[in-house]
Amino acid sequence: MADPVRLGVNIDHVATVRNARGGAHPDPVRAAREALAAGADGITAHLREDRRHITDADIAALSLLCAEAGKPLNLEMAVTEEMLAIALRHQPHAACLVPERREEVTTEGGLAVAGHDARIGPVVKALAEAGIRVSLFIEPSLEQVQAAAEVGAQVVEFHTGRYCHLSGDARTAEFERLRDAARRAADLGLEVHAGHGLDYVTAADMLAIAEVRELNIGHFLIGEAVFVGLTAAIHRMRAAMDAAR
Ligand code: PXP
Numbered sequence: 001m002a003d004p005v006r007l008g009v010n011i012d013h014v015a016t017v018r019n020a021r022g023g024a025h026p027d028p029v030r031a032a033r034e035a036l037a038a039g040a041d042g043i044t045a046h047l048r049e050d051r052r053h054i055t056d057a058d059i060a061a062l063s064l065l066c067a068e069a070g071k072p073l074n075l076e077m078a079v080t081e082e083m084l085a086i087a088l089r090h091q092p093h094a095a096c097l098v099p100e101r102r103e104e105v106t107t108e109g110g111l112a113v114a115g116h117d118a119r120i121g122p123v124v125k126a127l128a129e130a131g132i133r134v135s136l137f138i139e140p141s142l143e144q145v146q147a148a149a150e151v152g153a154q155v156v157e158f159h160t161g162r163y164c165h166l167s168g169d170a171r172t173a174e175f176e177r178l179r180d181a182a183r184r185a186a187d188l189g190l191e192v193h194a195g196h197g198l199d200y201v202t203a204a205d206m207l208a209i210a211e212v213r214e215l216n217i218g219h220f221l222i223g224e225a226v227f228v229g230l231t232a233a234i235h236r237m238r239a240a241m242d243a244a245r
Contacts, residue, residue, distance in 0.1 A: 005207055005241055006041035008074055008195075009234065010218025011062075015053035028054065029061045031222075031230060036069050038234035042093070044195075044216045046076035047086065050102055056086070063090045074135070074216065079111070079123050087127060094133040096157055096216075097123065106219075107196065110138035110159040114147035121151045128152060135193060140174075140181035149188040156185050157193035157216065160206065164197035175205065182211035200237060204244035215241070 014028040032043045045054045045062055059075065066073040072093035077083035078100035087095045097120065099111045113120055113136055120136075127134045135155035138144040139162075148156045158181060163174045182192045194206045195216035206212050217237065224233035 005212060005245060006214040007039070007234070007238060007241060008042040008044045008072075008193075008214055008216040009035040009040040009221060010044040010046070010076075010195075010216055011035065011222070012046050012053045012218055013222040015055070015058060019053060028058055029065055032062055032065055033069075034230050035234055036065075036071050038231040039238050040071075040234055041214070042066070042072035042074055044074040044076060044096070044218065046098065046107075047083065049078055049080065049082070049100060059086065059090055063092060066093070076107075076137070079120055084123050084126055087132060088130050091130065092132060094135055094155070095127050096135040096137050096155075098137040107137065107159070108161075110144060111136055112144075113138060113151055114143045117147065117151050124152045128154070137195075140178040142181060142184050145181050145185045145188065145190070148185070149190055153190065155191040155193055156181075157195055157214075158182070159196050160194050160198055160202065161196040163205075164199070164202050175208075178206070179209050182209045186211040200240040203237060204240045207241055207244040 011028045011031045014026050014031040018026055043066055047054050047059050062073055074094040074096055075087055075092040076096045076098050077087060079097050097111055098107050124134050134153050135157050136148045136153045137157045138148060140158045158178055166174050185192050191213050192211040193214040194212050198217045199220040203215055221233045
């Protein structure tokens with residue numbers, strides 16, 4: 001039997017709540033520790049250019065925690081010189097390159113790789129040469145998958161936000177787009193991840209795509225944690241994923 005699909009837990013929104021009052025509580029590092037103890041396969045954190053949730057100090061502490069726990073840290077980052085320097089300093093297991101706009105509430109849409117290889121290629125190369133696994137957060141389009149392979153990424157993470165918002169025939173069509181893009185990515189030797197907006201149901205839906213090896217989930221799990229606690233929310237997500245495959 002194939003290995004279970006990995007669950008990466010994104011703890012950004014613990015920092016969002018902390019920063020609302022400017023203090024130290026709730027601590028995203030404590031959340032990461034609890035997530036790993038509950039069975040998360042890794043921790044994902046997005047250090048945004050405006051530092052609206054995760055801070056540089058959080059990344060330093062999360063790097064230590066993950067190293068001690070022997071679990072991967074997946075650093076989401078914009079394609080900038082500043083973020084590249086930070087990634088090279090902390091050496092996370094993986095870096096996921098995302099588009100970033102200051103006015104957006106969350107990461108809207110995937111990274112435009114096609115046609116931007118001159119900007120993205122050198123960052124992918126520098127990260128890969130440092131032994132950091134490079135993932136590109138893209139729309140599930142064949143064009144972007146092709147471009148991701150050409151630029152030298154090892155992983156593509158498909159933006160599932162559209163899928164999660166759609167319903168009926170439009171959702172079915174988006175699922176087919178995700179499935180076709182996943183097949184093409186695997187054919188090109190890319191590992192396939194998925195994330196954004198996933199809940200217990202849509203996470204399970206993604207596991208119907210055989211090529212998907214990892215889900216990265218944040219907002220829903222942190223929101224659920226308010227009602228059932230983080231450990232229970234992660235256990236329930238794990239159970240939903242295991243039941244789906
Ligand atoms: N994957 C990537 C690349 C993201 O940018 C995000 C959001 O930060 C997620 C996964 C998690 O999305 P959500 O918080 O909606 O579960």
